[in-house]
Amino acid sequence: MKKKNEKIKHGRVMDKFFNNQINKIFDVQKVEKSLGEKYLINGQKIKDHKKEILNGTLERYCIDEECEIIILKTMGKLKQTLINPKGTYKNIRLLYCFGGEATFLSLTHEGIQRDFYLKKGELLIQRASSEINKYEISGNNFEFITIEFYLDKLISNLLKITGWEKIKQWKEKNLNIFEPGNFYYGKLNMEIEVLMKEIQNITIIRSINKYLNLKAKIFQLLPMILDMQTNLVEIMPVSSLEIVNKTKEIIKRYSISEMPMIKDLCKMMNISRYQLHTSFKKIEGISISDYIQKKKMEHGKFLLSSTDKTILDIANEIGYENPSKFSEAFKKYFGILPNKFRKNI
Known part of the structure; x- marks a missing residue:
């Protein structure tokens, strides 16, 4: 029972973190949504920089306890810093670009910096890490989806239908190839690209059927992407x-x-x-x-x-x-x- 309460408490902290970040970096207006959260972006807050005109939308959907997605669509120049929340991370993050382009910088608490570039049709994969202190993002007409898979919950639910040995083998083959904190350019095929396009087209969720359709496609996506990832190109922290x-x-x-x-x-x-x-x-x-x-x-x-x-x-x-x-x-x-x-x- 204690563990369950801790999980709920952690979830509330993450919700608070998300909402605080939104209000610190964007001028937003929250729109009522029955199956998620939606924000209209009417500008951005930049310290010590000329304020760039930026408009767009940000949507967040908690698909279930195993997964959530964030969809950001911007018109204009985006330049922001995101502070990574404190905590223990056991999740896989997929970042797919629907349009525009952006450069990202991640900085660890030890000062290790990683830079990477993302343009339309590209996928980044990261196994999240508490070692990262912050991210800096700079983009132009950038549109992307972030899909977070929470491994603790995923594995906990898998244990209800299979044994630990099978899960251990699955982890070694599919998850341990990703070093925590590092970024990898994900391999794609036509099937994945089509599925991504379908997900993009159904993200305006106004009914339970739309929600269930999105959930099905999201969980269809994860094994497809993991099956493709061999000989990954890691973005190394090279000076x-x-x-x-x-x-x-x-x-x-x-x-x-x-x-x-x-x-x-x-x-x-x-x-x-x-x-x-x-x-x-x-x-x-x-x-x-x-x-x-x-x-x-x-x-x-x-x-x-x-x-x-x-x-x-x-x-x-x-x-x-x-x-x-x-x-x-x-x-x-x-x-x-x-x-x-x-x-x-």
């Missing part, structure tokens, strides 16, 4: 310096004209474009695009001063098919046309 040094090592392997594109660099290192961009800004003071351009321009300058190659040949060697484009880029970078630079040597 900015490590990312920059590794990027430079990769670039050195290629000739200037064959340097990999930014999306290929991200793929090679299993990081997001946002992580790569912010790491270079932090360590080098310039973006990854500017760094690559700098390499090309300095190599072009070296060829102009140390060889008799034509402007056309030099342009082709550093990746420009059109010599006029190279001349334009060179002048923009050094303030002088390449032929005039060569004459002044």
Whole structure:
């Protein structure tokens, strides 16, 4: 009986936390809903920043004791910090983007930072952890659904129909692959994407039948996603310096004209474009695009001063098919046309 009361008490704390967060970060108006909570967003509260225009809706549905969902739809620029509530967490979180894009940052109590980027059609999976202190979110016209599965309740109910050994095997195969606190890009297939779209289309719940339909699809989704997750791409807590040094090592392997594109660099290192961009800004003071351009321009300058190659040949060697484009880029970078630079040597 004591454990039951503790669970109820914990649930009330989470409800209080949710409501407090909403009122601290958004200007909201609560709308009466019989099967959930709905808030109209009429702005956001940002300390020490220019206030951005933001409108939208936020809905929350407690599907049952095993699961709840939050649906956020915004129009405008979103920039907020969410403080992670204190407590013991045993839940799996699915975050799926229906529209727009956003960058996220999580910061642990020990100061470990993880950055990740989410755009339309992408899924993030996290096994929640009390080690995380806060999340920072920055997005534009961002629309997503968060689905929380409470493992304690899920396993407790499973024990009513099967033995602990089977549950233990299921946990080792499906849940232990997720390290608490870390984020993973989830693998998707057509069936999951269709189901996500169906969930999006029935989230306006006005009847018990709609509620039961949503609940059925949510619990159909979890095993489908878990079955897909092998060889997960984990978003590791790699430092900015490590990312920059590794990027430079990769670039050195290629000739200037064959340097990999930014999306290929991200793929090679299993990081997001946002992580790569912010790491270079932090360590080098310039973006990854500017760094690559700098390499090309300095190599072009070296060829102009140390060889008799034509402007056309030099342009082709550093990746420009059109010599006029190279001349334009060179002048923009050094303030002088390449032929005039060569004459002044």
